[in-house]
Amino acid sequence: MKKLKMSFISLFLVVCMVLTSCGQESAATPEEEQTAENSSLITVGFALSGASAGWSAALVQSVKDNCTEENGINLLFESADDSFDKQVEIMRSFIEKKVDAIGFTPLVSDGWDDVLKEAKDAGIPVIMLDRTINTEDDTLYTSWVGSDFLLEGYKGADWLIEYMKEHYTGKGKIKVGIFQGTLGASAEVGRTQGIEEMLGDAGNYKIVYKAEGGFSHDGGVENMKKVLDQGLDLDVLVAENDDMALGAIEVMEKHGIKPGKDIVILSFDATTPGFEAMIAGKINCDMECNPLSGKTFVELIKKSLNGDPVEKKTYVQEQLFPADTAADYIDGRKY
Numbered sequence: 122m123k124k125l126k127m128s129f130i131s132l133f134l135v136v137c138m139v140l141t142s143c144g145q146e147s148a149a150t151p152e153e154e155q156t157a158e159n160s161s162l163i164t165v166g167f168a169l170s171g172a173s174a175g176w177s178a179a180l181v182q183s184v185k186d187n188c189t190e191e192n193g194i195n196l197l198f199e200s201a202d203d204s205f206d207k208q209v210e211i212m213r214s215f216i217e218k219k220v221d222a223i224g225f226t227p228l229v230s231d232g233w234d235d236v237l238k239e240a241k242d243a244g245i246p247v248i249m250l251d252r253t254i255n256t257e258d259d260t261l262y263t264s265w266v267g268s269d270f271l272l273e274g275y276k277g278a279d280w281l282i283e284y285m286k287e288h289y290t291g292k293g294k295i296k297v298g299i300f301q302g303t304l305g306a307s308a309e310v311g312r313t314q315g316i317e318e319m320l321g322d323a324g325n326y327k328i329v330y331k332a333e334g335g336f337s338h339d340g341g342v343e344n345m346k347k348v349l350d351q352g353l354d355l356d357v358l359v360a361e362n363d364d365m366a367l368g369a370i371e372v373m374e375k376h377g378i379k380p381g382k383d384i385v386i387l388s389f390d391a392t393t394p395g396f397e398a399m400i401a402g403k404i405n406c407d408m409e410c411n412p413l414s415g416k417t418f419v420e421l422i423k424k425s426l427n428g429d430p431v432e433k434k435t436y437v438q439e440q441l442f443p444a445d446t447a448a449d450y451i452d453g454r455k456y
Contacts, residue, residue, distance in 0.1 A: 162195040163222065165422060166215030170228035170252075171203035175364055176390045176412050179456030180226070180251060183415030192419055205229055209236050216243050222422045226251045229305045237261035246425040250414050253307040259433065264421045266414045266435045270308045273389060274315015276441050277408040281357065281387050282323050284405065284443075288385070295356045298330035300344045300369065302361045308336075308410070312361050312389060329353050334365040341368025349376060357385045363395035363407065370403050381405050381444070391442055393454045399447035406444060411437040412456055 165188055169181060181198075188196040197220065201208030205228050215223050216239055223245055227233065233254045238261055240247050246263040253265055289295055297320065302309035313331075320326040330348050334340025341360060345368065348355060360366035366388035370380040380386055380403040388395055391409035398404040414437055424431050442450060 161193075162190060163193055163422065163426065164195045164197065164218075164220045166197045166212070166218070166220040166223045167199070168208050168211040168215070168223070168225040169198070169200040170208060170226045171201060175392050175394070176362065176410065176456060177226075179392075180412035180414065183413045184224070184250070184418060185415070187415035187419045193423075194419060201228060203228065205232065209233075212236050213239065216240055216245060219243070220245060221426060223247045224250060224418060224422075227254050227307070228252075229303070230255045230307050230310065231305065234258065234261060246422065248418060248421050248425075250418060251308070251412070263425050264431050264433055264435065266417050266421065267437065268308070268410050268439060269436050270311025270410075271315045272311075273408050273410060273439070274312040275319055276315075277312070277359070277387050277389065277406070278316045278319030280406050280408075280441055280443065281359070281385070282319065285357070285385065289356065291356060294325050294327040296329045296354060297326055297357045297359060298344075298348055298353065298355045299328060299332075300334040300341055300358065300360045300365045301331065302334065302336040302365075304333045306336075309333075309361060316359055326357075329355070334360070334368075336362045336364060338364045338368040341365030341370075342372055343368075345369040345372035355384050357387065360386065360388045362410075363388050363390045363392045363398075363404075366404055367394060367398060370398065391454075392456055393451065396442070396447045396451040396454060399442070399444040400451065402444065404444060407442050407447075409439040409442060411439050413437070 167184060185196065188194040197215065199211045201211055208225065208228055212223060212225060213236060223240055227249060230253065234256055237247060241261055248263050249265040251267045253267070285295055299313065299316065301313055330353055332344050334344050341364065358369060360369060366386055373380045373384065378384060386404045387406050388404050389408045389410055391407040395404060395407045399407060417435055421431055
């Protein structure tokens with residue numbers, strides 16, 4: 122009888138252990154639930170080239186607004202702080218983390234083949250925003266979204282040529298200063314080429330100053346100081362972004378020069394501060410560069426991961442704004 126009782130107790134304990142084990146398997150921990158939730162999202166690593174001020178800040182915000190959990194995206198975002206080596210390191214860290222897709226804004230045009238090949242070998246689609254790159258193998262990246270920088274240069278210079286026909290009253294060739302963006306960046310390359318080609322064809326223009334300003338406010342300040350130190354009497358300033366134009370304007374005003382009147386200013390990007398300067402009569406024309414590409418970026422990621430055809434190049438819509446139109450459009454600016 123005692124032996125039978127012990128057998129019953131042993132059987133009871135075994136049943137309890139089985140039931141307890143089943144209960145443990147069915148109840149996931151909060152960490153396990155979070156992991157399961159994240160695994161249903163598309164993990165995107167985004168490597169920004171540099172400082173997110175002005176125009177770049179709008180691009181960053183557009184990416185973040187569209188790369189949300191509601192859109193099925195888990196975004197890993199890092200800035201390279203204007204360092205090519207750091208940007209490559211960030212992209213390699215994304216590859217090591219086995220993200221589903223990579224996005225980046227190339228700091229410069231050259232030197233990307235090795236890291237892009239690593240991403241391709243890992244089966245990770247790469248989509249570029251804003252600037253383009255130089256490569257002989259365009260299969261190394263999936264797609265690019267951004268502006269036609271050469272066309273921007275053509276449009277801006279075309280406006281300038283027509284404007285100066287009506288407003289230039291001096292003698293001799295029209296003296297032009299060009300404040301370039303980061304040398305080698307596709308935005309700088311395209312805009313500079315378009316401007317120089319158009320002004321060269323016009324025949325009555327002379328570029329008396331051309332130097333890098335790094336797309337920065339300080340770059341505009343330093344270059345304008347050099348223009349004045351060299352005693353160059355500019356008729357026209359072409360600033361390849363608003364930050365440089367605004368920096369140059371500060372220096373002009375400190376030296377009694379009336380921007381927009383004494384020196385005609387053509388700028389690029391068409392940010393809200395650029396529009397404010399146009400309304401104030403300090404910038405004569407601003408060629409738009411549209412940073413709101415986040416929605417298209419997400420669409421391309423999802424297409425590529427689904428195996429759908431993906432456009433190799435997608436141009437954003439842009440327009441040119443002469444100063445007399447600025448007041449009509451400023452309220453609708455998102456950057």
